[in-house]
Amino acid sequence: MQLERLDPLAERLAEGDPVAPRNLVERHYAELYRYAFALLREERGAEDAVQDAFERAFSALGRYPEERLRNMRLRPWLYRITLNVARNRLRRKREVPVEEVPAVLGSDEGREGVMDVLAALGRLPERQRVAVTLRYLQDLPYAEISGITGWPEGTVKTLVHRGLARLRSMMIGDSKGGDPA
Amino acid sequence: MNEPFAERDAERMRALLRETGERIAPGSDPGVLVDGVLAGATDSFFAVDSPIGRVYVAAGPDGVRFLAPASSPEEFVRRYRERFGRLVSPAAEDRVESLEREVAAALAGARAEVPLDLAGTTPFRRRVLEVVKDIPRGEVRPYVWVAREAGSPGASRAVGNVMATNPVPLLVPCHRVVRNDGRTGSYAFGADEKVRLLKLEGVSPEEIEDSPYVATPTTGVVCHATCRNARRIRPQNRRTFRSVKEATEAGFRPCKVCRPVAAA
Numbered sequence: 001m002q003l004e005r006l007d008p009l010a011e012r013l014a015e016g017d018p019v020a021p022r023n024l025v026e027r028h029y030a031e032l033y034r035y036a037f038a039l040l041r042e043e044r045g046a047e048d049a050v051q052d053a054f055e056r057a058f059s060a061l062g063r064y065p066e067e068r069l070r071n072m073r074l075r076p077w078l079y080r081i082t083l084n085v086a087r088n089r090l091r092r093k094r095e096v097p098v099e100e101v102p103a104v105l106g107s108d109e110g111r112e113g114v115m116d117v118l119a120a121l122g123r124l125p126e127r128q129r130v131a132v133t134l135r136y137l138q139d140l141p142y143a144e145i146s147g148i149t150g151w152p153e154g155t156v157k158t159l160v161h162r163g164l165a166r167l168r169s170m171m172i173g174d175s176k177g178g179d180p181a
Numbered sequence: 182m183n184e185p186f187a188e189r190d191a192e193r194m195r196a197l198l199r200e201t202g203e204r205i206a207p208g209s210d211p212g213v214l215v216d217g218v219l220a221g222a223t224d225s226f227f228a229v230d231s232p233i234g235r236v237y238v239a240a241g242p243d244g245v246r247f248l249a250p251a252s253s254p255e256e257f258v259r260r261y262r263e264r265f266g267r268l269v270s271p272a273a274e275d276r277v278e279s280l281e282r283e284v285a286a287a288l289a290g291a292r293a294e295v296p297l298d299l300a301g302t303t304p305f306r307r308r309v310l311e312v313v314k315d316i317p318r319g320e321v322r323p324y325v326w327v328a329r330e331a332g333s334p335g336a337s338r339a340v341g342n343v344m345a346t347n348p349v350p351l352l353v354p355c356h357r358v359v360r361n362d363g364r365t366g367s368y369a370f371g372a373d374e375k376v377r378l379l380k381l382e383g384v385s386p387e388e389i390e391d392s393p394y395v396a397t398p399t400t401g402v403v404c405h406a407t408c409r410n411a412r413r414i415r416p417q418n419r420r421t422f423r424s425v426k427e428a429t430e431a432g433f434r435p436c437k438v439c440r441p442v443a444a445a
Binding site: 015034047051054 | 190191193197199200214215218223226254257258259262269270271
């Protein structure tokens, strides 16, 4: 994992390639948006969170010395920043009633299904929620998730497994649900 | 407990989660979103022609922060990052179109108010740059004058340092600041370049070097040699001085327009 090849985009950032910042945003916008939306469950909030995350990221990248830039693993780093931003937003939101969420949705059935899944995800303990989201919604391999969260791969697997079991019992109504040993 | 059923449910759950992921996509146009992120998270830059050749100009939301020649955009981006700790990306057209026009006009010698962002500097530096910004084309002022005007009389040498590291040369015309003895002195882009720029603006360096101050008995006033009042003095009335002190001793008083420093 640590010996992974350098990210060519990090190298281009370090060398001052003028389009590197744009390419970075283009490369990660959609996935970070999906992640933020899964956590926040609203469009506007997700857009703002991603904007915030990139602003923080770029402000840091501007201050890093060239060597550090060159060795950046940008993707997991952006995921971490996005999670922090989304977490802060959730914390702030908790003071306000959260029930305004479905109003944004319209009547499209598929979107309601999405909201049901996300609502169920939202009821998981945070570590399980993050692990399941990264594994299935973001479709990331365990190694990458471990890089993002800093948790060992085995831990990630356990969290995904437990989260999935809980979701199953919430959504499919498996009466035998709960955490498998 | 029926294992196959449990596994089937788990598989359904995984499929549902994957489908959920696929369904979540940004609502707005991706191009607009990317532009929005860049506008908020990076400064922007563009290239423009100037009297010292092609230069790059970087601006934040409050105005121009940096102007410099560079061998490549990459070099400029790196220098900007090192100096300001910010990333720059090429300006999206609509974002700086008017700024680009203003800068081009100002560099071509037109009277254009270019918004400058000098926030990342000390108050003294900013005051000095503000003073120098207003030295008109075709005129020069000595360091000692800039120091006095910036509220720090005696800080001549410090003014020299500010000029040497001026983040926005040409827009803040530090080439119009000359030595107290009237010689043109050094310049970030070379002493010869300074002379060339001044000549381009209608200043005669030789003339100033001999006599940085000019007075006339008709008004009893002493000016900087390039002051617009000094330019109106008829040749037969023209008295030249090496210092304001000499002129005041000869009975002249400092011009109220160009305000030469009496001690100089």
